[in-house]
Amino acid sequence: MPTRIFFEIIGIAAGILTTVSFIPQIVKGYRTKNLEGVSLLMYLILTSGFSMWLLYGILIKALAVVVANIFAIAFSVTILIMKSYYTHGQK
């Protein structure tokens, strides 16, 4: 099914973009050691949402959705941990 493969390439490109988008936030947070302006609640809800997208991707067998959301969960959890550490872990 070449058409389906083309669709999955679009999906994989979308997944790569939305997933790597968190890297600049992680780098910025690591450099400035300040994620004060970043909403904790946003990343808590986002992590729950990515987990649901992962389940959805598994159910409808959409590979791009599955792979993208595994990485998205890893990055959003990293931001949550960094924010928590920089807020509470330091003087």
Next chain:
Amino acid sequence: MPTRIFFEIIGIAAGILTTVSFIPQIVKGYRTKNLEGVSLLMYLILTSGFSMWLLYGILIKALAVVVANIFAIAFSVTILIMKSYYTHGQK
């Protein structure tokens, strides 16, 4: 197809979570008038990614993906505008 409807409900729940997750960031930014810690590059890449997801959702006819990404684009563009305004528009 009741099974497909169940899958779409999971997808819609996922879409609602990841989409509404941006609301706390918008509210926090509006209250503090400070989005300095938030990465501009993240939201630029994220908006491009959501646009690709929207295209993917249209191609594979996944309603949840389409609806979620229309809202996601609206919210991420809002954060981009707010960040730009608070950074450059004010003294």
